[in-house]
Amino acid sequence: MKWLSLILVSLFAATAAAQPAVARLSTAGASDLAAGQRIFDSQCAWCHGAGGTGGTGPDLRRSSLRHAATDDALVNIVRGGIPGTEMPGFAIALTERMAWQTAAYVKSIGRTKPVALPGNAQRGANVYDSSGCGSCHTVNGVGGISGPELTTIGALRGAPYLRESIVRPAAAHPTGYLVVRTTTKSGEEIRGVRVNEDVFWIHVRDAGGNVHALEKSQLAKVERQLDASLMPSYESRLAASDLDDLVAYLTTLRGAQ
Numbered sequence: 001m002k003w004l005s006l007i008l009v010s011l012f013a014a015t016a017a018a019q020p021a022v023a024r025l026s027t028a029g030a031s032d033l034a035a036g037q038r039i040f041d042s043q044c045a046w047c048h049g050a051g052g053t054g055g056t057g058p059d060l061r062r063s064s065l066r067h068a069a070t071d072d073a074l075v076n077i078v079r080g081g082i083p084g085t086e087m088p089g090f091a092i093a094l095t096e097r098m099a100w101q102t103a104a105y106v107k108s109i110g111r112t113k114p115v116a117l118p119g120n121a122q123r124g125a126n127v128y129d130s131s132g133c134g135s136c137h138t139v140n141g142v143g144g145i146s147g148p149e150l151t152t153i154g155a156l157r158g159a160p161y162l163r164e165s166i167v168r169p170a171a172a173h174p175t176g177y178l179v180v181r182t183t184t185k186s187g188e189e190i191r192g193v194r195v196n197e198d199v200f201w202i203h204v205r206d207a208g209g210n211v212h213a214l215e216k217s218q219l220a221k222v223e224r225q226l227d228a229s230l231m232p233s234y235e236s237r238l239a240a241s242d243l244d245d246l247v248a249y250l251t252t253l254r255g256a257q
Contacts, residue, residue: 025071028104036105039098043090044106052109054158057087059251060109066155075103086175117159117248119241124249127242131234139253146193146209147231148174152255162250166243167235170227179228180204182214183221190214193230 028036041050044057052060067082068074078099081089094102128134136147143150153162165172181191182204192206202222205211207230216222238246 022072022075022100025074025100025104025107028101028108032101033105033108035098036101036103036108039094039102040105043093044102047086049158049160051112052106053160055161056157058155059158060106061112063110065110071103071107074106075099078103078106117244117251119244119246119248121245121248121252123242124245124247127238127246128249131238131246136231144209146205146207148177150250150253153253154251155254159247159251163243163247165231166238166246167233169229169231169233173227173229177229179225179230181221181223181225182212182219183223184214184218185220187220191230194224 040048040052045051047055047057048060049055049057054060065074068077077087077089079089079091079094079096081087090099090102134143136144138145138149139151141151157165161172165174178194179191180194180202181189182202183189190204190206190212192204192212195203195205195211197203200216202214202216202219203211204214234243
């Protein structure tokens, strides 16, 4: 039995050693990059923006990516995604060659110099404080819980998405923040974010941060507002320059580097 285990281990090691290493992405020629760009434009730009400028997904115009420190890691992400995140894998849709070409194009994006944002991040931090953003959002452990945590938002979202979230918050609806409006049989109305729900109960956190445990048998109506947000629009509340500054500040929030 011991000999069988040794043989299996040896076979596994030999098989692993026989696996070809991923060719360096820097060796990609013009035709490979062009093919990778076509794939990126059709599959990836939905989240990462045309040219990797960012959107629902992060801006890719940076020399190092948090989850892809090596060429192998980047190719693996294209094929398998990033577990626990919104980044899906494309192993079914892409051949190994296509995944490599896509990764090579992404790598080339990282060598382009990003266009500077119009705002000033330092002034944006002041706008964040003066606008009361911290009453709902947390940054580095400080702030409220009514809205999504923003400690790493700059590493997760691109500037266009962040701007949209500020001026049209309902259009950039974050996962896990479904707004519901409940009405009890006695006529009391409670509106807020759904924290939890099962067959018998629904827990709702209102704009003040209070959580209401509501028994469904005591409710006359439960309305799930798919296109709503508790966050107001700041399009008319902030000057254009302040909005630019706030977006610039949010893009710098990347957590521990």
